[in-house]
Amino acid sequence: MAQVLEIRWHGRGGQGAKTAAILLGEAAASVGKYIQAFPEYGPERMGAPVLAFNRISDEPVRVHCHVANPRIVVVLDPTLIGKNDVTSGVPEDGVYLVNTNLTPAEMRAKLKVKGGKVYTVDATQISIDTIGRAIPNTPMMGALIRATGLMTLEEFIADTRHKLEMKFRSKPEVIEGNIKAIERAYQEVQSE
Secondary structure, eight states: OOOEEEEEEEEETTSOHHHHHHHHHHHHHHTTOEEEEEEEOSSOSTTSEEEEEEEEESSOOOOOSOOOSOSEEEESOGGGBTTBOTTTTOOTTOEEEEESSSOHHHHHHHHTOOSSEEEEEOHHHHHHHHTSSOOOHHHHHHHHHHHHOSSOHHHHHHHHHHHHHHHOTTOHHHHHHHHHHHHHHHHHOEEO
């Protein structure tokens, strides 16, 4: 049976969790992986907690349900920690990637996890610096590529650039800002 990597994204409406899951899934598909990328909707308003998910595999993904036991958790908004159980269902050796200016050791204590791997990156500040707005999704994807090795940075950037060019054709500064955010987060992510 194929190994299926499951990822759960925690964010708030407007931070791009759904978009990040979709872009990651499409980038994984572009390098030959089978994917699923989908959100879970609750109260659909700006600032409300949002979940999004990925399944990535080398073989077709045949399961079509909620992701209950993700191997990787990505937290776009650290204020959700303690309010939502972001560690729910994650195995002992799971991976956490959190948008914060805290160190991985400080975040491990906050998450109350002993095992696994904890990564941190200040994606909000990176997005402000590179895009001009506090939208942490693209820097978090760069950090995730570094943390997981799902594909090379070059493969991810090539696919993401193509998608951004289709959407922001007349705004090259938006495209370049997002690419810089991905590259910078890839370099700045810390782990413990």
